[in-house]
Each structure stands twice: as structure tokens, then as C-alpha cells.
Amino acid sequence: MKVAVLTKPGCFAMEERPVPRPGRGEALIRVTRVGICGTDLHIFDGHYAADSLPMVPGHEFTGRIEDLGPEVTGLTIGSKAVVDMNIGCGNCYWCRRNEVLNCPEMRQIGITTDGAFAEYVVVPARLVIPAPDHIPDEVLALTEPLACVVRAARKAQVTFGQSVVVIGAGPIGNLHVQLMRTIGAAPIIVSDLSEDRVQAAIEAGADAGTSDPDALRDIVMKATGGRGADIVIESVGHPALYRQATELIRKGGHIAAFGLTGPEAELPLPILQTILQENSVKGSVAGMGPDMHDALTLLVHGRVKTGAFTGTSFPLAKIQTAFDTIRDRPSDLKTQIVIGE
Ligand SMILES: NC(=O)c1ccc[n+]([C@@H]2O[C@H](COP(=O)([O-])OP(=O)(O)OC[C@H]3O[C@@H](n4cnc5c(N)ncnc54)[C@H](O)[C@@H]3O)[C@@H](O)[C@H]2O)c1
Ligand SMILES: [Zn+2]
Ligand SMILES: [Zn+2]
Known part of the structure; x- marks a missing residue:
């Protein structure tokens, strides 16, 4: 699969990697759309999560469930999905209170661990939220910022x-x-x-x-x-x-x-x-759990006007151009990366 690795600030390299296999409790997502957000720009500029590089960014994503690892229930291969990017340890004081964003061991897909500027990404299945098929990918990719x-x-x-x-x-x-x-x-x-x-x-x-x-x-x-x-x-x-x-x-x-x-x-x-x-x-920082569910519900039921967010996109191979030129396009509210079309 093709992945866009941010090797150092300001510099993406396209790499070919084997498609990962989902392990126990994991899901393999075939990514279709990923938004670029301010946090991605901070990472690109070297001002945020610099310790994570080299890394595959991309956390505002949607795709289809391609495969499921052992012991995953409640998800269907082929379904559209969005993903809560916040991976808590599951055991600490905060995780037990469902305050995952304060988990000292928290990892975030596309920020501290490889994310979705890639054809496929493996994620914990419990963080996968199925999405209706009729909602366009460019709209589903807005779930995370709305959350x-x-x-x-x-x-x-x-x-x-x-x-x-x-x-x-x-x-x-x-x-x-x-x-x-x-x-x-x-x-x-x-x-x-x-x-x-x-x-x-x-x-x-x-x-x-x-x-x-x-x-x-x-x-x-x-x-x-x-x-x-x-x-x-x-x-x-x-x-x-x-x-x-x-x-x-x-x-x-x-x-x-x-x-x-x-x-x-x-x-x-x-x-x-x-x-x-x-x-x-x-x-408040980020959106997790119920925030993701509620954001998806609002998008599915048309409570957010998305037209101004979905007009500008680049293929994965042009991700460097997408990032290099994003500040030249201040009238675009969002730039998205399209994968696999
Ligand atoms: N807390 C969270 O959960 C969370 C999540 C996502 C983004 N953020 C942060 O939210 C902020 C907004 O995100 P964004 O993507 O819209 O950022 P952005 O940088 O695209 O937009 C910021 C806007 O603020 C305007 N601005 C600058 N100075 C101003 C001033 N003095 N008065 C009024 N407006 C001014 C700019 O013109 C710009 O339109 C960023 O700091 C981002 O990092 C926080
Ligand atoms: Zn974001
Ligand atoms: Zn924890």
C-alpha cells in the first residue's frame, strides 16, 4: 500500500508498505478521505508532536472496513466507518472514568501513531463507528472536527x-x-x-x-x-x-x-x-466517544452545511502540494486528501 510519511517537518515521502493485518480486537480500514486540519499543519511545521516523526499523519478520516481481526463483534466488513482517534490505555484512573483524553498513556491516530494518509490503517475495533452508505465520504471526513x-x-x-x-x-x-x-x-x-x-x-x-x-x-x-x-x-x-x-x-x-x-x-x-x-x-480538547457519535448523527441528518468544506481535494500522491499550498487558499475552509479513487 502507498503511505505518505512525514519524514521531517515540511517533507512528505511516499512509501510502499505491506498492507497491515488486523490483530485481536482490531479493524483494517481502507481509507477514502482525510481532512487536513490545523493540527496537521502544526505537525507539518514541526511545532507539534515533533517527537512522533517520522510518522504518517491524518486523523480526520473515513473509509470502509476491509477486514476484522479475531474477537471483533458488531462490525461488518464492507461498511463505511469513521474512527475515534483517541486510544486510551483502558486501565488508568481517567480511562475508567471515560476521560480518555487525560489518559497519561493516550495515543492518537495520526498524531502520535501512524494515521490515515495511507491506503489502509489498522485501528482498535472499539473505536470504529459504522456510518451509513449514502453519506458522501467528503462529509463523513468532517466527523472528527465536528466532534x-x-x-x-x-x-x-x-x-x-x-x-x-x-x-x-x-x-x-x-x-x-x-x-x-x-x-x-x-x-x-x-x-x-x-x-x-x-x-x-x-x-x-x-x-x-x-x-x-x-x-x-x-x-x-x-x-x-x-x-x-x-x-x-x-x-x-x-x-x-x-x-x-x-x-x-x-x-x-x-x-x-x-x-x-x-x-x-x-x-x-x-x-x-x-x-x-x-x-x-x-x-476542551478534541472529541471522543459520544462526541464522535453525536457529530456523525448531526452530519447524517444534515444539521451542518458542508458545502463550503468539501470543495478542495488532492490525491494522496499530491499530498506535499496540498500542504505546501494550503495557506495560499485561505477561502477554502478545508482541504481533503482523496485516496483510492
Ligand atoms: N480544543 C480543540 O478540541 C480543538 C480542536 C481543533 C482545533 N482547535 C484549535 O482551534 C483553533 C481554530 O481552528 P481553525 O482550524 O479554525 O484555525 P484557523 O487558524 O484556520 O482559524 C483561526 C481564525 O482566527 C482568526 N483570527 C486570528 N486572530 C484573530 C483575532 N484577533 N480576532 C478574531 N479572529 C482572529 C483568523 O483570521 C482565522 O480565520 C486553532 O487554534 C486550532 O488549533 C482546537
Ligand atoms: Zn483535526
Ligand atoms: Zn488510560
Whole structure:
């Protein structure tokens, strides 16, 4: 099989490898579509998971179940599937509480262990989620990024009628907007430095938006009767935006910490205001278990507009070009790799 190995930052090499065989409790997936996400770009740039190289990245994937190892039940060869990329040890304190993302031994397919920029990948069968045949592969490959957004909404305990500000209208911010719309949050206000991305988010379901950070507070206050928003989602990864978020939430409001920063970045929070107003900040990372199931359900039932995400794709053999040129295509919300067509 052909695999794309990231041998060192910035450099993919196509390799021929034997098709792996699924062992006990494992499934062999024939990969069909894989999204490229910000994390992949961080890995490509050498800023994240550098210890994993050389490695086959790719974690936003879908495919068909090609083969099953011994002792696998409940899965059918030939079925379409998506895969929860988070492999916990299964035995530690966190795994036993189903908090796999905090497992000290956690491995992530395509981040710390070989992933899906390959014709086939072997994964633990318990992490395979069958998907309906009629849903296009380019839509199924959005399950993982949507699952991250589902998890953040779950942690924020957002419900209908709540006002939400999404700071950052990149591909993930756009999905935050869409999920909030589906939940019934209102109003939804979006902020991005790029007017194109603000407009894309408004098309996706935001009620208002601005590319002028200085105008944001006024817009939010006007839209919320002067109170501020129930929830602000930071979907950029910039410490200064937490300061902005504290100026946008209502008393008792919630800040969803979502955009990834460097390891040294700290939260610039007004402590007394946080205490007196009983504000909260909560992080969420990735999507796992029920987040993946719920994201798939939303996609299957058409609750997310996917058209803006599925237009740009490259064959696996052109993966180097896909990564090298991705920043030249800021109007594309997603680039996907097509395998085996
Ligand atoms: N916590 C998680 O589970 C999780 C999962 C996936 C991605 N992420 C992170 O979420 C963030 C968003 O992901 P993405 O793929 O959309 O990233 P992206 O980099 O494509 O988009 C970020 C957007 O923020 C905008 N931006 C930059 N500075 C801004 C500012 N001062 N005010 C408003 N907007 C500003 C940019 O113009 C861009 O459109 C990234 O940091 C990513 O690493 C987190
Ligand atoms: Zn991703
Ligand atoms: Zn564990």
C-alpha cells in the first residue's frame, strides 16, 4: 500500500508498505478521505508532536472496513466507518472514568501513531463507528472536527436561547457557529480579522459579525440588552483574546477555551471579576466517544452545511502540494486528501 510519511517537518515521502493485518480486537480500514486540519499543519511545521516523526499523519478520516481481526463483534466488513482517534490505555484512573483524553498513556491516530494518509490503517475495533452508505465520504471526513466542536458545546452546557460569541471564524469557528445554530443559541455573533470568513460564518448561521475587533463589544452589548453574552468561545488560540472575552461575557457567563496556544501561554483573567461575577472558563480538547457519535448523527441528518468544506481535494500522491499550498487558499475552509479513487 502507498503511505505518505512525514519524514521531517515540511517533507512528505511516499512509501510502499505491506498492507497491515488486523490483530485481536482490531479493524483494517481502507481509507477514502482525510481532512487536513490545523493540527496537521502544526505537525507539518514541526511545532507539534515533533517527537512522533517520522510518522504518517491524518486523523480526520473515513473509509470502509476491509477486514476484522479475531474477537471483533458488531462490525461488518464492507461498511463505511469513521474512527475515534483517541486510544486510551483502558486501565488508568481517567480511562475508567471515560476521560480518555487525560489518559497519561493516550495515543492518537495520526498524531502520535501512524494515521490515515495511507491506503489502509489498522485501528482498535472499539473505536470504529459504522456510518451509513449514502453519506458522501467528503462529509463523513468532517466527523472528527465536528466532534471537537460538539465536545466544547457540551462542556459549555449551552442550550437554546443562549447568546454566543465565536471569536475566530476559521473552519472550526464556522462549525461552532453552525452547531450553536442547530442547538438554538441566539443571537450568535462572530468575530474574525478576515471579512471573508465573517461573511462565510454569517452564511453558515451567525446572526451578526465583524472583522473590526474594536467594534465587537458594542455589537455584542446591543444584541444582548447590554448584559453581554452567555458564552464566548475562543477559537483562535491567542491569549489576548481571553481579555477580550471577559469584556464580552455577561455576569455568570462562560468562556470556552478552545483555540490551541503554545505551552507557555497563560490566561490573562481579572480574578476578582471572575469571582464576583461567578464567571467560568473551561477547556476542551478534541472529541471522543459520544462526541464522535453525536457529530456523525448531526452530519447524517444534515444539521451542518458542508458545502463550503468539501470543495478542495488532492490525491494522496499530491499530498506535499496540498500542504505546501494550503495557506495560499485561505477561502477554502478545508482541504481533503482523496485516496483510492
Ligand atoms: N480544543 C480543540 O478540541 C480543538 C480542536 C481543533 C482545533 N482547535 C484549535 O482551534 C483553533 C481554530 O481552528 P481553525 O482550524 O479554525 O484555525 P484557523 O487558524 O484556520 O482559524 C483561526 C481564525 O482566527 C482568526 N483570527 C486570528 N486572530 C484573530 C483575532 N484577533 N480576532 C478574531 N479572529 C482572529 C483568523 O483570521 C482565522 O480565520 C486553532 O487554534 C486550532 O488549533 C482546537
Ligand atoms: Zn483535526
Ligand atoms: Zn488510560
